[in-house]
Amino acid sequence: MKTTIKKCLNCKKEYAIVQRRAEKSRYCSIVCKNKYAIGEHNSRWKGGRFHSSNGYIWLYKPDHPFANKCDPKGYILEHRFIMEQKIGRYLKRGEVVHHINGVRDDNGIENLVLTTSSINISISNSIRPVTESYRKKRSDIAKRIKRNNRGIFTK
Numbered sequence: 001m002k003t004t005i006k007k008c009l010n011c012k013k014e015y016a017i018v019q020r021r022a023e024k025s026r027y028c029s030i031v032c033k034n035k036y037a038i039g040e041h042n043s044r045w046k047g048g049r050f051h052s053s054n055g056y057i058w059l060y061k062p063d064h065p066f067a068n069k070c071d072p073k074g075y076i077l078e079h080r081f082i083m084e085q086k087i088g089r090y091l092k093r094g095e096v097v098h099h100i101n102g103v104r105d106d107n108g109i110e111n112l113v114l115t116t117s118s119i120n121i122s123i124s125n126s127i128r129p130v131t132e133s134y135r136k137k138r139s140d141i142a143k144r145i146k147r148n149n150r151g152i153f154t155k
């Protein structure tokens with residue numbers, strides 16, 4: 001296959017790309033693409049808050065203990081942060097904040113449920129695109145998750 005050399009917009013390194021994809025290609029990797037998206041040149045830049053390509057909202061919180069474990073560095077997922085504010089502590093390993101209606105940037109606290117990763121995996125694996133059956137299944141699952149008096153959802 002014919003390849004061509006392009007220069008990555010983020011890291012400025014040259015990389016080889018299959019020619020038929022070269023026209024649209026701007027980054028050497030998905031990591032560079034995501035990093036570039038944080039910059040001010042990006043129209044989605046709103047002072048430390050942006051939508052990632054997979055639909056989640058990231059917040060710039062460089063002092064947060066998890067911020068440097070994430071990529072991009074210094075950013076954390078907004079829905080996790082909102083849940084932490086609600087419960088008054090940092091999330092533990094294995095705790096997953098799930099969007100009840102399946103909309104990943106709908107970060108109102110009423111749309112967020114704190115689950116363990118095993119529940120969340122069963123939810124995510126069972127459904128994908130936002131369709132009517134998907135919404136219904138989501139809400140069926142949400143009904144099965146009981147809410148305790150601190151607003152935390154558990155099995």
Ligand SMILES: [Zn+2]
Pocket residue numbers: 008009010011012013027028029032
């Ligand atoms: Zn790059």
